[in-house]
Amino acid sequence: MDKINTLFTETIENGSLIKIVFSGLRKKTIPYHRVTVRPVLIQAEVFYQVEFQYSNKVTHENLNEEQLLPFCNHLIAGEFKQINLFCTDGDYQILAAKPDKPRILKKPPSKELSSLEHNKKKQYILPDHTPCDFLIRLGVMDQSGNVIQKHYAKFRQINRFLEIVSDALDSLPKQQKPLRIIDFGCGKAYLTFALYHYLKKQLGRNVEIIGLDLKKDVIDFCSRIAQDLNYEGLQFQLGDIADYTDEEKADMVVTLHACDTATDYALIKAVGWDASVILSVPCCQHELFDQMSSELHAPMMKHGILKERFCAILTDGLRSLKLEQRGYQVTLIEFTSLEHTSKNIMIRAIKTGKPKPEAEEEYLRLKEYWSVNPTIDQL
Structure with a gap:
């Protein structure tokens, strides 16, 4: 390991590191199959972003300089046999089937050191620095189109939602009749306005969108903004999801953070309408x-917090089936997730x-x- 440590230490200290690939x-029991490390600049300080690649997901974490070498040694000694080290002075291939007797091969550099900026400008559907009428009215942007710092999380959430909608566009009806969407439990309607x-x-689609909520002051507030902005085809109604009746079908049903069985009633209505997309x-x-x-x-479920979390997983698993x-x-x-809840799994x-x-047999x-009778049984 001495040769590898020396190479890694020199690379880190002289700032020539571009990327490390493990x-x-x-062992087949190791959950991820590849790990990539690259330097990033976060608030003017160099960190090292570690990317773990699993078969069906990718996760990240950031390490400081003191943490990096021990972390790399752990991967080499116990998890990976090959390391590709890309530096400004050359590419190194380290074959470490035996970590104490590694083979180190060097080739001319194949990559250039790019900007270390971690927070590269993301191309949002609703961009920053561009005035957007509803975002200004809802207090997310100022009049010049700059996102107000304390609302940046909300701004990212809105754009994340629109990315998900964008991915589902091909599944929505293409005919000329208005696209009909119902947002159950719309709240202050940031996402309802964004959808419209x-x-x-932006896309020029003919739409009819209804936002439903239990709070009269919220409905009055949203209705006033929709009217002021001339958002024709967007309306807000006071009502309960379970009691909502409408014979006209919805093409898309949205229900974000509807509490407990309110989600079930929204899903039941969506399926009854043959909705093309449910979020x-x-x-x-x-x-x-x-x-x-x-x-x-039972030994696990005696802990309330574990039982509560597993209950959420079971409930959503049954809904999915x-x-x-x-x-x-x-x-x-x-x-x-929203400010008032950490729930962040979307069906x-x-x-x-x-x-x-x-699916029926599995359900x-x-x-x-589990000896349960969920409301979603009504489907």
Whole structure:
């Protein structure tokens, strides 16, 4: 390891490091199959961003200079047999099947050191520094189009939502009739306004969007802004999700952070309307908390916080299976959480019309095993 340590130390100290790639697993039990390290600049200080590549996801963490060498030694000694070190003075291939007797091969440099800026300017659907009427009215932007610093998380969340909508556009009807969308539990309607702006003003789609919420002051506030901005086709209604009735079908149903079984009622209505796209971020999944029963898991479930988190996972898993059973392709994705809740799992359901045959059996097995009767059964 001395040769490798010397090479790594010199590379880090002289600032010539561009990237390190660890590959060639020593054991099949290691969960990730590749690790990449590169220097980044965060608030004028150099850190090292580590990217772990799994079979179905990628995760990141940042290390300082003192943490980097021990971390690399750990990967070489216990996890990876091959290291590719890209530097400004050359490319190094380290073959470390035996870490104490590595083979180090050097080639001319193939890469150039680029900017270390960690926070590169992201191309948002709604860009910063460009005035956007509803964002100004809702206090996210100033009149010049600059995002107000304390609302930057909200700005990123809005754009993340629009990215998800953009990915689902091909699944929505193409005909000329208005695209009908219902946002259940719209709240202050940041995302409802964003949806209208993106589809109507940016893409030129003919839309009818309804935002539904229980709070009269919120509905009055949003209705006033929609009227002031001349957002024709956007309306806000006072009402409860469970009691909402409308014979006209919705093409898309959005429900973000609807509490407990309110999410179920929104999903039930969406499926009843044959909605092409459903975007749902569930919240406060309490319904099954007192129903769940498992002798095997009792030692774990005696801890309330673990039971609560598992309850949320079970609830959303059952919802997903029920949607698959009704002909939806379901993906659970990460969504930026709101200020008032850390819930950040979105159920994205796309209508295919092809029910998944095994979903019903899987649903019934889970339901029977945990002795639960969820509201989503009404589907």
